[in-house]
Amino acid sequence: MTTLVKYHALGNDYLVADPELGAPAPGATATRALCDRRTGVGADGVLYGPLPGPGADPQGTFRVRVFNADGTECARNANGLRIFARYLREHGRTDRDELTLRTAGGDVRVRLGGPATATCTIDLGPWTHRIPTVADGAEMVGVPLEIEPGTTVHATAVHNGVPHLVALVDDATTELAARIGPGIVGYAGFAERPNAELLTVEDRRTLRVRVWERGVGHTPASGSGACAAACAAHRLGLTDPAVTVVMPGGTVGVEITQDERALLSGPTSLVGRVTLADEFVPLLRTRAPR
Structure with missing residues (x-):
């Protein structure tokens, strides 16, 4: 059995x-x-x-x-x-x-x-803004990427054990994630496909995020994706260290510590x-x- x-x-x-x-x-x-x-x-x-x-x-x-x-x-x-x-x-x-x-x-x-x-809290530890690429491993912070003809996003890489590309957009919706998420996941040049997060900063303590995972597609929530979005927004100077991340499935809390570790708290x-x-x-x- x-x-x-x-x-x-x-x-x-x-x-x-x-x-x-x-x-x-x-x-x-x-x-x-x-x-x-x-x-x-x-x-x-x-x-x-x-x-x-x-x-x-x-x-x-x-x-x-x-x-x-x-x-x-x-x-x-x-x-x-x-x-x-x-x-x-x-x-x-x-x-x-x-x-x-x-x-x-x-x-x-x-x-x-x-x-x-x-409810529990996970310590994802430190992260990097580098995703291994075919050419080099340079940092990606707010880099413009043309995902499809006429659609360019400013993307920030976050590797927290899993590679992510966080795209800052005016209105992160599920429909937009379904349209450009696959293009972000499959963007040429990366040695390992990243997950895609669409990020809208509501205020310094609140983020709205939509996730397109490389092995799943649209998912209503992602813990490491929420952390990636929070790390990207913090690096861009848009948020405080502690934020609430709002996703279709609900909300989680992410705190970036003084020694730059990402702590994720939420329900199961x-x-x-x-x-x-x-x-x-x-x-x-x-x-x-x-």
Whole structure:
């Protein structure tokens, strides 16, 4: 019997696939099958873990692998990691309020909100305004990019374990994200495709953000995307260190500390436990890529 646990963070939904609950070995085939919203469980991604490995310990440090819905592996994901920390506490893996999650993008610290685990804070650490490119790794801050004929945006790169391009626009809407988001994600020259965030600064403490993720498309909320937008706005001198980021799924808080670390705080929600049918489990190994 294979059981998964589903959570979401402001509509950004993830499946926790725990080996102790019969979860299959992580990989692209299983992830695509599970995340399909018509023939699978449906999700923006899968969190595989906790996994054995160097540095893991039974209480404070846990290894996890993060996969996007299209089967690509993600170095780390802020909403997904907040969800995973809640899962660990709620399922008796730890009784600590502060955890370290070991990911492909490095170690991440998460602080749970006491006995009520629905709200937690993740420390994404420092960031850079460089995204590796084919030519060089120069900083990108407010650089004009022609995304499509007649459409130029001023983009700021933010790499916080995952690459982002934040485009400052007059009116960040879901419709605009759907139109130019794919062009930002696929913009030529980057060694690794970035996620796209459309950013409108409402005032010095409030940002409006729309997200187009490289492995998912439109998503109602993104933790690392909210942090990227806040870091970009702060670098451009448009905001105070602490801001509220408004996305279609809801709001999160981002604080930029004096030593330039990004702290993300927001809610998570439990959807439920899902037991996979015996006839579905073989598809986790045989499903062909779309």
